[in-house]
Amino acid sequence: MKVKEFDALIVGGGLSGLAAGLELSREWNVALLSKVNPVRSHSGAAQGGINAALGNHPDGREDTPERHAFDTVKGSDYLADQDVVMFMCKEAPKIVIEFESMGAPFSRFEDGKIAQRPFGGAGFPRTCYAADRTGHALLHTLYEQCIRQGVIFYDEFFLIDLITIENRVVGLIALDIASGNLEILRAPYVILATGGFGRIYRASTNALICTGDGVGASFRAGVPMQDCEFVQFHPTCLYGSDILMSEGARGEGGLLFNNKNERFMLKIAPEAKELAPRDIVARAITTEINEGRGFEDAFIHLDLTHLGAKRIKERLPGIRDIAIDFAGVDSIEKPIPVHAGHHYSMGGIGTKYEGDFCETSLNGLWAVGENACVSVHGANRLGGNSLLETSVFGRYIDENF
Ligand SMILES: Cc1cc2nc3c(=O)[nH]c(=O)nc-3n(C[C@H](O)[C@H](O)[C@H](O)COP(=O)(O)OP(=O)(O)OC[C@H]3O[C@@H](n4cnc5c(N)ncnc54)[C@H](O)[C@@H]3O)c2cc1C
Incomplete structure (x- = not known):
């Protein structure tokens, strides 16, 4: 079996995986594998929008990251980790402006500013949107940028399991769905961005592909899950x-x-x-x-x-x-x-090991997006905060390697 070697492997081509891919590929040889073509990822189904305290609404009320953080913590029944929430809310305006400069087609107010609508639990119209197809718009925008920057994609590659030596991840085994072959991909860092696991429920808004594969693989490798009771x-x-x-x-x-x-x-x-x-x-x-x-x-x-x-x-x-x-x-x-x-599972792969937001207890293994529990949602996620989480923490990986 031929072994492929990289500086880092990302599993998942949704918003969080693509955000990590874009950041890491600036300097590293990075491969991103996804069991579906990345633009078929579940992020594309997100309709409502992404939160950021831009304060664009024409009624002139001021909004701030602190207010966004307060609403998020209150909505979480005070069980979110407040340091992570504050970090996310401060990053939010930057993230949305970056999406805008990459060409994301946001809806606009009459004065040309990015439109914002009110969402549940927010005392302010804070949710930026592209009609009711926000996830689709953002996913395509990031995918284009990853292609431009030369991220290596393995589409329709299915993560079977992580490979570990003692308490360190060293790569993974994947099934190439088209050929039926098993492949070994090696890297000292693996980032899991495999999305949610809503399909354990009969009635769920989640796509059929949301089966929690990354959560399962990390659990089998000995990484504890966190906040599973918060659904x-x-x-x-x-x-x-x-x-x-x-x-x-x-x-x-x-x-x-x-x-x-x-x-x-x-x-x-x-x-x-x-x-x-x-x-x-x-x-x-x-x-x-x-x-x-x-x-x-x-x-x-x-x-x-x-x-x-x-x-x-x-x-x-x-x-x-x-x-x-x-x-x-x-x-x-x-x-x-x-x-x-x-609709959404607030829990997932336990991160924040030794203080870093996205690092797990297995050396070299990181988790971002819906499959991770960086604990910004506590017992209840506010609408519009998940697209934000994927984009903020996907990018954050690079700053902290
Ligand atoms: C219907 C719906 C609407 C939503 N609307 C909003 C909204 O308006 N605003 C908001 O903030 N949030 C919204 N959410 C939540 C948000 O869309 C998701 O939490 C977020 O998009 C998840 O992104 P992700 O990158 O973590 O995972 P995903 O986008 O689910 O991507 C997971 C990736 O992992 C890959 N993968 C999974 N298993 C494997 C495997 N074994 N091997 C290889 N690859 C694998 C998949 O192919 C995919 O590329 C919505 C959720 C739903 C269900």
């Missing part, structure tokens, strides 16, 4: 297929109604209403259904009709298409049937 349920999954109806829909003004035509969030969260944190809205929806106030005992209504055709087509075109294709409902004319479902 996020998204309030609005499309009834029948569990496809996500982005929080951006409520950020744009979408309302939730039960079968008595009541806006039940008015009594559950009188201030934040439909934009309360996800755990609160998901619990409220499930309670309405369980107590007989749902439709067909299975869903409640997400109503966008009052937003009007122009705004829906401009700001939520993907949501409209998905509801038409998978539920036969045109959101311009009728409310969308939704219920809560698994």
